[in-house]
Amino acid sequence: MKESATEELIINTAKHIFFFKGDYHATTQDIADAAGINRALIHYYFRTREQLMEAVLKVAMTKMNERLYLITQSEVSFKEKISNLITIIIDGMMETPYLENFVVNEYNRLNLTCVANPHKELIENCLAGFMTEMRDEMQKGTIQTMEPLHFVINLVSLCAYPISMRPMIQRTFGLEDEYYQQFIQDQKKNIYKMIFRESVVS
Amino acid sequence: MKESATEELIINTAKHIFFFKGDYHATTQDIADAAGINRALIHYYFRTREQLMEAVLKVAMTKMNERLYLITQSEVSFKEKISNLITIIIDGMMETPYLENFVVNEYNRLNLTCVANPHKELIENCLAGFMTEMRDEMQKGTIQTMEPLHFVINLVSLCAYPISMRPMIQRTFGLEDEYYQQFIQDQKKNIYKMIFRESVVS
DNA sequence: ATTTTGTTGAACAATTTTGTCAAACAATTT
């Protein structure tokens, strides 16, 4: 069953408003206006605002899961895998910078069991394999020795935080948009070199 | 002029709801109920919901600025300074885990010039000094060579992200509250050793 | 003690936002 063009337009508009613009206070009217449609259509396709939110969140989480899967199951060298992970996270988040904030903020309000991950077990296996891989590399001395969970979360922190908190960081340090854009691109190499303890040429 | 006990109660309750619980959809009624007072009092002291939000945000940002100031201007060794920074950020954020998210989310809506930092120039000076200090340590080889701005933001990322995004991370990796609490405490030493490239005993 | 000032709560009004409905319209089928 393929969804209607209007339904997809609504979802995409909502995604843009919530995940790109970060306007969590957007009303159904705001969404309808942005989509150039009548507000009643939102209710026609999604019944309530809440159900639209759930549908949008579902799409978001599925996307995140796909990313995670893509990274962990690929058959490439460890260094390449890390490199891919950095690129996928940073590029992905630049497309939808407010997605993670949205998930965290709406977390308590929405019933997240209804947006459970269909590939949950598959991903858990991939992640377990990735953990083992990390331990191997630590023994080899490629990366610093620490709990694999710390390593993964550190890696994600380095990629995601500067994008998630962009408005606050830009304001704190007084950085222009263009400069910050470049900063995030530079982060890709920077993180890689930090992880593998290579010196950075400046 | 000391503020009334009621006014302080309202501020503190709002802070708890927004910065600790992370319930951004809380109504004036919700806040009044949580504070055990009549809703009209909120309007009496703050006139509108928006002005209450601004007052709360002002308190939050002042607190953040104080932290930053405390760290950068202290006359201790570089390693100790980093150690303090990690502790202050992590402990501070555990008290108000949703504060940063709140600032980012409300950023576009609120007029942030009205909550401008009174110590702005002072902090900029301290930060500039800190940057120089970093460059020195990089030349000495204490820390990895990179742009000081990257170094600072990386440091903050490592501390803040696991707390800011806690609900999402816990869900993704299926971690219990108690375990995660410990994880964050362990992060303090972990980040320190990562920065100074000391090996971690596990 | 009385006036003044500040504080509180309940009821009310205004606004905003969501949700519902029936009629009009378009597309498809018979």
Next chain:
DNA sequence: AAATTGTTTGACAAAATTGTTCAACAAAAT
């Protein structure tokens, strides 16, 4: 072409939320 089905629209109703007012009360000052 008529009937059926699905889509779109504007108007309306309901609910939720904010903002206002007034009368009662308490505390402090004169």
